[in-house]
Amino acid sequence: MPNPFRIDGNWYKGNLHTHTTVSDGRLTPQEAIAAYAQGGYDFLALTDHNAVVDYDGLDPQGLTLISGSEINGGTGSLGQQIHVLALGLATVPEVPDESSYAELVAAIAAQCELCFVAHPYWSLVTPTELLAVQGHVGIEVYNTTCQFSIARGHSNFVWDILLAHGQQLWGFAVDDAHRPEEYAQALVMVKSTENSPAAILAALARGHFYASHGPEIYDITIEREEVIVHCSPARQIAVIQPAPGLGRTTDRLQQAPPFEQARLPLPSPELPFRVEIIDSEGRKAWSNPIFPEEMQ
Numbered sequence: 001m002p003n004p005f006r007i008d009g010n011w012y013k014g015n016l017h018t019h020t021t022v023s024d025g026r027l028t029p030q031e032a033i034a035a036y037a038q039g040g041y042d043f044l045a046l047t048d049h050n051a052v053v054d055y056d057g058l059d060p061q062g063l064t065l066i067s068g069s070e071i072n073g074g075t076g077s078l079g080q081q082i083h084v085l086a087l088g089l090a091t092v093p094e095v096p097d098e099s100s101y102a103e104l105v106a107a108i109a110a111q112c113e114l115c116f117v118a119h120p121y122w123s124l125v126t127p128t129e130l131l132a133v134q135g136h137v138g139i140e141v142y143n144t145t146c147q148f149s150i151a152r153g154h155s156n157f158v159w160d161i162l163l164a165h166g167q168q169l170w171g172f173a174v175d176d177a178h179r180p181e182e183y184a185q186a187l188v189m190v191k192s193t194e195n196s197p198a199a200i201l202a203a204l205a206r207g208h209f210y211a212s213h214g215p216e217i218y219d220i221t222i223e224r225e226e227v228i229v230h231c232s233p234a235r236q237i238a239v240i241q242p243a244p245g246l247g248r249t250t251d252r253l254q255q256a257p258p259f260e261q262a263r264l265p266l267p268s269p270e271l272p273f274r275v276e277i278i279d280s281e282g283r284k285a286w287s288n289p290i291f292p293e294e295m296q
């Protein structure tokens with residue numbers, strides 16, 4: 001995919017997984033909108049369980065509202081609940097009873113603009129199950145509520161397994177907010193020509209975004225087989241190349257005090273890489289995989 005830091009457009013901050021009193025969230029749709037407006041977000045998808053929130057009559061408070069829903073499937077191989085996020089849809093998708101991830105995503109993908117797998121770590125979804133899935137654009141690499149409630153918010157390990165198998169999938173950071181303290185925490189920062197639902201969904205599908213629950217990424221570029229990163233103050237910047245085999249995994253820079261730029265060797269110049277940033281409070285930002293030949 002084209003490097004989002006090297007294409008025209010503006011950056012828009014959004015959250016794509018949020019619950020309200022329409023299902024099991026504590027805030028009403030209007031209160032949830034207010035929380036994200038106050039948090040400086042540009043767009044929001046309210047994604048209640050097996051429901052599509054009617055935005056008619058709500059004050060968007062400057063936010064672009066994107067239709068969405070979190071759809072339940074059956075149970076996975078470890079007995080977990082299967083959840084998939086669907087965006088850009090008018091009604092709740094019809095899905096087979098007790099569907100697997102692959103069956104659920106196949107059904108949902110045909111009935112919405114874009115879908116991705118929710119909270120892999122919370123669900124204990126196995127790489128084998130996810131490798132069989134087709135039709136989604138990515139997985140949640142971070143989920144605020146899963147982190148706050150049971151410390152299983154980070155799913156970068158399974159993302160890297162999928163990337164190492166050659167799957168081109170994007171990493172989403174979302175709130176999945178239910179309780180008041182979980183709203184307006186994580187985000188995706190999307191590069192788009194405009195802040196409309198169609199343009200945002202198209203940019204998300206192409207991977208023109210990065211994910212974060214803290215640090216900001218200002219620029220990523222490549223120069224003579226080195227990756228140059230500019231970001232908000234960080235304590236660690238890593239270039240990660242998930243690929244089979246030894247020795248082509250990660251280069252990192254770690255130093256004190258916090259720094260705002262780094263130049264790191266690209267271990268394998270022919271392979272895609274992603275950048276991960278950690279700030280002094282342990283919060284992370286994740287770029288999507290970037291393909292070196294598209295950086296020039």
Ligand SMILES: [Zn+2]
Nearest residue numbers: 070083118119
């Ligand atoms: Zn869920």
Ligand SMILES: [Zn+2]
Nearest residue numbers: 017019070176
């Ligand atoms: Zn949820």
